[in-house]
Amino acid sequence: MPATLTGYEARSCLGDAEETFRGLCAGRSGAGRLGARFLPDEVGVTSSYEIRDDSPGLAHVHRAAALLGQVVAGAAARAALDAKQLRVVAIVGTGLRELAAAERWHLDGSPFSATELHFGDVVRDALPGVAEVLTVSNACSASGYALALAQDLLDADEADAVVVAGTDSLTLSLLAVMGRGSAQPSEAVRPFDRDRRGVLLGEGAAAVVLEARPSTRPGAEPALGVLHSVGLSCDAHHETAPHAPGIAAAMQAAYDAAGVTPADVGLVVAHGTGTALNDPLEAATLADAYQSRSVPVTAIKGGTGHTSGAAALMSVIVAAQAMRSGAVPPITGLRDAIDEAQGLDLVTGAPRACDATLAQVDAFGFGGVNAVALVGAAT
Structure with a gap:
């Protein structure tokens, strides 16, 4: 059955959801020189679509989780969603989980727990009372699969609302994979262009609140779509x-x-x-x-x-x-x-x-x- 998108938020190199949309309409590219966290000679990549490190609340490590927490909280706020009053499940789609934190642990022994590969703690901090947090890790369509699972949960009346999210940050190993897959480093993504040179990674997170019907809760913003x-x-x-x-x-x-x-x-x-x-x-x-x-x-x-x-x-x-x-x-x-x-x-x-x-x-x-x-x- 159709479901309503009652809340949303996003973070990309262009900004939040509204800033990203305005930037896209203006034809802006968030591509820039690879940040100081990575050495271009090591990874074979010189550019990326990074969210710059001076962004509020964004640390060098656990960036995927930090971004996720921001968008989950933002989407829930737009929907005036109270997970303590409703049956709310969260499903997070990700390609890499917190791979960057695992890499840092391997390189310099920074504290790391395998539980950080699952985003339960950060989602519960952003949305107190959420009943369950599921992580789906299946490459570049992960948040699309999460959206499908959310619709199934609503159809089966297993939840009143599902917060569907996706998140990923740059990682050393995937940058290196991308760098070795192209003879000449790409400086920007050029979809459907004859002179395209390949993909470049971007950091970002997005979240929507999915409900079986439009919200009538006080303070909720108008629905985004269906x-x-x-x-x-x-x-x-x-x-x-x-x-x-x-x-x-x-x-x-x-x-x-x-x-x-x-x-x-x-x-x-x-x-x-x-x-x-x-x-x-x-x-x-x-x-x-x-x-x-x-x-x-x-x-x-x-x-x-x-x-x-x-x-x-x-x-x-x-x-x-x-x-x-x-x-x-x-x-x-x-x-x-x-x-x-x-x-x-x-x-x-x-x-x-x-x-x-x-x-x-x-x-x-x-x-x-x-x-x-x-x-x-x-x-």
């Missing part, structure tokens, strides 16, 4: 390479669950990683689904970087903001579209007027772990 469905697939085609049938299966599952067709979708927020394999394959799959229909397609990673476990939920929030504000952000960094995307209505240069009432949000992870959400405008 979650109609999440289509999932796990094709296990390859360790890293995406697979068109798996992506198409997740898209079709979302349409079927919502009882819609691609003809009902008025906006697409693509996964758009700026990589050699993802962009052509995603573009071709979208073109096949939408045929000759002119559906605006945008992507946010040129502005925010790839926020890993937070990426799906970050895009969901942006999709809902676009429908609420009537403006679709352009794709930052896109100048010359690849051949496979020529049939798509890519939003470039400036924001596009938006009258969509249903948006598709793509999130694809390593191992063919795919999540496609269909988000409706708030009513």
Whole structure:
């Protein structure tokens, strides 16, 4: 059944949820020189989409948890959510958990406990009274999967509200993996661009409150939107390479669950990683689904970087903001579209007027772990 997004918050290199959306609409890129926490010569990466260390409350270690606590508290406040009065469950999607803290323990013996790989303590501090905290760790679609699990819990009447979140921070080991996967370091993510050089990591967290019906609680802000469905697939085609049938299966599952067709979708927020394999394959799959229909397609990673476990939920929030504000952000960094995307209505240069009432949000992870959400405008 459809569920209502009654509260939300995000943190990216561009700022909070509203600042991130305004930055994307302005075509801003949060890419910059890799911070002093990492040595470019060691990791083979010179740039990133970092949240700078002077940000309030953000430490060098346990950054994923710190970001998560901020967005969970912010989303709950917007929804006027009291977890001591309602049955509230939290589900956190993450690609890396607190890997940076584990790396620091290995390098210099900084205190570290395996329990920190699960985010129970920080969520309970941010949301006192929460009944249960679940952590889902499955690559770049993690918060999309968390959103699907949340909808299942509401459908089964196992919770009155579910706080769905995603979080990740930069880590030494993943930066090194990215650095060794490209002959020439990328300086920015350029989704669907002919001269793209690959993905760059971004730090960030996002959270929404999902409820079976709109909130009537005093002090609650107006709903952000409606979650109609999440289509999932796990094709296990390859360790890293995406697979068109798996992506198409997740898209079709979302349409079927919502009882819609691609003809009902008025906006697409693509996964758009700026990589050699993802962009052509995603573009071709979208073109096949939408045929000759002119559906605006945008992507946010040129502005925010790839926020890993937070990426799906970050895009969901942006999709809902676009429908609420009537403006679709352009794709930052896109100048010359690849051949496979020529049939798509890519939003470039400036924001596009938006009258969509249903948006598709793509999130694809390593191992063919795919999540496609269909988000409706708030009513």
